[in-house]
Amino acid sequence: MSARKRVGILISGRGSNMASLIEAARAPDYPAEIVVVVSNRPGAPGLARAAEAGIPTRTIDHKGYESREAFERALHMALVDADVELICNAGFMRLLTESFVERWHDRQLNIHPSLLPAFRGLHTHERALQAGVRIAGCTVHFVRTEMDAGPIIAQAAVPVLPGDTPDTLAARILEAEHRLYPHALRLVASGAVRVAGETVIFAKGERPGPALFSPPLPEG
Numbered sequence: 001m002s003a004r005k006r007v008g009i010l011i012s013g014r015g016s017n018m019a020s021l022i023e024a025a026r027a028p029d030y031p032a033e034i035v036v037v038v039s040n041r042p043g044a045p046g047l048a049r050a051a052e053a054g055i056p057t058r059t060i061d062h063k064g065y066e067s068r069e070a071f072e073r074a075l076h077m078a079l080v081d082a083d084v085e086l087i088c089n090a091g092f093m094r095l096l097t098e099s100f101v102e103r104w105h106d107r108q109l110n111i112h113p114s115l116l117p118a119f120r121g122l123h124t125h126e127r128a129l130q131a132g133v134r135i136a137g138c139t140v141h142f143v144r145t146e147m148d149a150g151p152i153i154a155q156a157a158v159p160v161l162p163g164d165t166p167d168t169l170a171a172r173i174l175e176a177e178h179r180l181y182p183h184a185l186r187l188v189a190s191g192a193v194r195v196a197g198e199t200v201i202f203a204k205g206e207r208p209g210p211a212l213f214s215p216p217l218p219e220g
């Protein structure tokens with residue numbers, strides 16, 4: 001196997017998607033290794049989780065910088081110091097400027113808990129329920145300056161069930177996220193996909209695999 005891609009994960013909070021990537025990367029045949037986890041929030045629970053898993057962590061508190069650009073310079077340097085080749089945003093709650101996004105063009109992934117391009121931004125699950133959609137899901141995409149937009153790498157669909165609240169729907173989608181993100185990072189890190197124009201295409205001979213990861217419907 002060719003060298004594993006060096007991945008840095010950006011978090012702001014609990015880090016459950018981060019944990020799913022760390023777990024996947026334990027497999028010897030996984031094409032990526034997690035070399036650093038960076039949080040913009042001191043004390044983010046994900047930092048302790050990463051440290052327990054033996055992954056080096058950094059905290060770069062955005063509040064300690066006089067400008068967005070200065071914060072991003074520090075973030076960029078932390079990633080460069082760790083020889084990062086790919087970034088995975090996993091619940092990272094800072095908008096990034098064009099300069100940072102362009103430096104990592106087609107090398108920065110994000111996960112969002114909706115079937116993009118529907119329901120970008122915050123309060124995703126509430127808005128999906130208000131809209132009455134029957135299928136919800138999650139998306140991993142390459143990052144662009146526009147929030148929750150960019151070439152789509154992989155998506156998973158989950159059903160919306162009668163009686164769902166934003167919390168029950170979020171929990172069902174989160175399970176799918178934990179399977180989808182490792183799958184999407186594998187596609188990118190192994191070179192199975194690349195961006196052409198502004199969509200993701202598969203290399204010759206590569207197959208997308210199952211598009212839907214929906215868990216079985218509960219009984220009753």
Ligand code: GRF
Nearest residue numbers: 014015016017091111112113
């Ligand atoms: C996830 O739902 C992710 O899709 C969204 O923020 C949440 C982060 O959760 N961007 P976690 O920190 O990975 O547990």
